[in-house]
Amino acid sequence: MSTRNTAQNATPGSPQNWTATPITTGILRGAIDLEQTAHGVLPHRLPAWARAQNTDPNLAMVEDQPSGVRLVLRTRATTVELDVLPTKREYVGAPPRPDGVYDLLVDGRLTDRASVAGGNILTIDMTAGTAEHKPGPPGTVRFGGLPDGEKDVEIWLPHNERTELVALRTDAPVDPVTDRARPVWLHHGSSISHGSDAASPTTTWPALAASLAGVDLINLGFGGNALLDPFTARTMRDTRADLISVKIGINLVNTDLMRLRAFAPAVHGFLDTIREGHPTAPLLVVSPTYCRIHEDTPGPTAPDFSRISDGQLRFLAAGDPAERASGKLTLNVIRDELARIVRQRSADDPNLHHLDGRELYGEADYAELPLPDELHPDAASHRRIGERFADLAFTATRLNTAR
CATH class of the missing domain: 2.60.120.260 (Galactose-binding domain-like)
Structure with a gap:
């Protein structure tokens, strides 16, 4: 090239x-x-x-x-x-x-x-x-x-x-090009799915995963805005797709948008809406990848401007871990709740699956390839996440079942 x-x-x-x-x-x-x-x-x-x-x-x-x-x-x-x-x-x-x-x-x-x-x-x-x-x-x-x-x-x-x-x-x-034989993969997520800090449009992790799996990508990764918005769920409901995934969690902590009481019903409603248009398509719920600052500390996320003149904008967690008792969300709280919701729903929805985001990028990956700004993966981490997603998600037990 x-x-x-x-x-x-x-x-x-x-x-x-x-x-x-x-x-x-x-x-x-x-x-x-x-x-x-x-x-x-x-x-x-x-x-x-x-x-x-x-x-x-x-x-x-x-x-x-x-x-x-x-x-x-x-x-x-x-x-x-x-x-x-x-x-x-x-x-x-x-x-x-x-x-x-x-x-x-x-x-x-x-x-x-x-x-x-x-x-x-x-x-x-x-x-x-x-x-x-x-x-x-x-x-x-x-x-x-x-x-x-x-x-x-x-x-x-x-x-x-x-x-x-x-x-x-x-x-x-x-x-x-009229040959549309490849399955259409519809994905929704946060800035990581959008491609923040990837080197180019074909090296965002969803684009890499789609290429490796031989699927046609529609990427609804919205930086800062994977917030369980009903209009996003309705858009996914109405969009042609063979395979669907939703990556939920980090932006809800970043924005400190809701408490645990609202989170579970909102996830159910989001999935219900998608299922109205895609009742049997493989649907994968992905929990957050590892993010050190918010594993057990709630949001909101605040910018750290101390090094911005050197081109180093970083982020920090502005919440208090003690606030978990009042229902504030952390990444570990969200992971546990998403796993529970998928277990509950999969009894009646065999095409619903769950993937722990730490299997894509976990604590050991952070030690090797740290997040430069404490939120977003760099180009090397995008490649790792894309390769792992292609391997873990597009298999007989997850998104591959419709192919």
Whole structure:
């Protein structure tokens, strides 16, 4: 694989015999909805009706970051150009964030990467709780030197950067890939599932697991927002899927959103809603991976700004372990409760399964590959989690039963 930055900030003059292909759901996978914008189309991972029910600006920001969303084409083209309008995030007091990464796959093999500079800038002040939006120009990501002949081409969009799709051009016609024989895996989780601190969109742990298992991913991992929202459950209910997983826990502690009394009924309701649309699909409930600061200490989670000028934003637990007695949630409390709920429900639902998240990333893994900010795994840990999930989840006793 070559790694090149082939992006440009102005649309190049393409030969007149090139093909311009409208960007529609026919060539886009992993998105739930496409919104028409002044520039083109914006992929969303929640439908419009669900977005209308949301009042949290953070969820609004992360659901339109296209984690798992990719263009999938069948073509003889040797050059592909994609005009995009990214929205970059900058944090006051912190070093600049790297540009989002576009991964190119040819016949399922990662062959190139690129980024697009410029675009809109969203400046976030975490201390003041404010955000300022500054508009910028579109840019072009260009992949050249593709092999001649018919092939499947995938362009995976940056998992952590809002990306409006403006135009797609190729030097040969393209067709949608209509072979949908692979099972569709629908996953919901937190920022770890979203891909925080992964190196690129195909190296988030869900993308890695999907590749290893040979399944078609729809990733509803929303940074900071795996909060048992009913509209997320209804979205999952209404989305075509053969295999389903939900990773629950860390964000409920981060936000200190609910107590144990509310947690169990909310989990039951979330699973009930999914089952309305998928009554027999394999459904895997995954408890939290290891997170030292919140194993036995409740939330909320607070940012530690002491090293932010050096680019090291870290997090700490602001709760008190004694508050567990009043029903405050910790990761161990949530793990025990999720295991109990699945045991209870599986008596009437043989396709419901449970996976302890520490089997994906546990205390021993933390000692070897610590969480850089105490919350999010790095690129090496994403690979480990993805490989383990593929092995532990896509088996005859869990998500493999429908294949």
